[in-house]
Amino acid sequence: MTRTGTTTAQLRRALRREVPSTVGLLADEHDFTAMRRYRTFPFDDHTTYLRQAEALLKTLAGQGGHTTVTLFDPEEYAAWCTETALDPDHPTSRSRFTAHLSATGARVTYTGQPLTTLLPELVDTAVRHATWQYATTVLATTGPCATCGEDIGRAAFERAGRLLARLLEAAGPGTHHLVCSVPAGDDQLLAILHTDGTTPPEDSTGTEFTAVLAAGIALAAPAGLVLRTSTPGTRDRLHGWRLTDGTLTPLTEAEVFAAYCTDARTGEPLSPEPGVDYRAGFPLTPDLDDGHPLHH
Numbered sequence: 001m002t003r004t005g006t007t008t009a010q011l012r013r014a015l016r017r018e019v020p021s022t023v024g025l026l027a028d029e030h031d032f033t034a035m036r037r038y039r040t041f042p043f044d045d046h047t048t049y050l051r052q053a054e055a056l057l058k059t060l061a062g063q064g065g066h067t068t069v070t071l072f073d074p075e076e077y078a079a080w081c082t083e084t085a086l087d088p089d090h091p092t093s094r095s096r097f098t099a100h101l102s103a104t105g106a107r108v109t110y111t112g113q114p115l116t117t118l119l120p121e122l123v124d125t126a127v128r129h130a131t132w133q134y135a136t137t138v139l140a141t142t143g144p145c146a147t148c149g150e151d152i153g154r155a156a157f158e159r160a161g162r163l164l165a166r167l168l169e170a171a172g173p174g175t176h177h178l179v180c181s182v183p184a185g186d187d188q189l190l191a192i193l194h195t196d197g198t199t200p201p202e203d204s205t206g207t208e209f210t211a212v213l214a215a216g217i218a219l220a221a222p223a224g225l226v227l228r229t230s231t232p233g234t235r236d237r238l239h240g241w242r243l244t245d246g247t248l249t250p251l252t253e254a255e256v257f258a259a260y261c262t263d264a265r266t267g268e269p270l271s272p273e274p275g276v277d278y279r280a281g282f283p284l285t286p287d288l289d290d291g292h293p294l295h296h
Contacts, residue, residue: 004061006085007219018066020068021065021068022067022068022069022099023056023098023124024069024097025053025069026046026072027051028046032049035074036135039080040089051058054115057110058112060108061224063249066109067121068107068221069107069109069110069118070101070107070108071105071106071123077094080100082173088193095150106129107125108122131190132190132208134189134215135212135215137153138153138213139152139156139186139211142218145235152218153214155294156217156246157214160217161200163249164193164210165200167224167227168180168197169198169199170268170284171198171227171239172229175230175231176196177191177228178192178225178226180216180223180225181224181225182213183222184215190212191209191211193205201245213225216243217243217246217294220246225240226239226260227240227281235277236277237276238277238279239279239280239281240255240259241247246282250283253279256280258277260272273288
């Protein structure tokens with residue numbers, strides 16, 4: 001007993017509640033199968049693995065501590081083990097990698113939500129995190145403009161912020177849902193922004209969206225941006241733009257319709273969505289600060 005009357009076991013349990021926990025999850029069957037190549041990985045099927053993982057999360061939550069969940073990527077794990085000269089076929093290595101992810105990767109706080117809710121949220125968070133990392137890397141490494149010598153990444157981010165502000169202001173009142181798509185190598189950067197205002201939100205979603213749009217400007221990529229506006233009592237309105245020379249050029253009504261009503265994977269036509277008007281993108285007020293296109 002301590003002098004306060006608290007036993008050593010009680011003190012240890014109290015201390016345990018102040019130690020955060022991180023669980024690395026294999027979200028899909030493909031990643032689970034990749035981990036089965038390791039002899040020390042004890043699970044045979046993904047369903048049992050997820051059931052045991054959920055039981056562990058509930059136990060940790062029941063102890064009163066702070067628990068987060070991160071996405072365990074087998075390919076990233078194997079590369080990390082090579083870099084750190086650790087044996088990937090060892091539980092300690094998996095534990096150390098999870099600790100590494102808790103400091104550097106995308107994480108979701110576990111609050112008792114079922115895995116059917118947690119896993120999609122975790123995957124979405126991981127995709128957003130990877131997109132943010134790629135976009136910021138592009139902006140940090142594009143170098144100076146060959147025309148004026150200005151840092152392309154900084155100038156592109158500032159320009160993207162002005163474009164977004166002018167777009168929302170011109171869109172007017174309503175609930176706005178924006179999607180920006182930027183081709184990047186063999187992949188596609190995708191950013192989504194949802195706002196009820198006519199000015200860009202100052203939270204992380206606004207910054208992420210601006211960074212992806214800025215990456216498109218910095219790469220001079222054939223990016224696209226679409227806006228859906230909902231106002232009570234009226235039909236939803238869809239508008240679209242393409243990124244050209246560092247600014248947003250309106251699409252025609254036919255181009256907006258084609259973009260929304262064509263299956264991107266097969267090229268087959270899709271039925272128009274009921275209750276929606278497909279409209280041309282509206283022109284944005286020129287900004288003298290936009291200046292010339294940024295060139296490497």
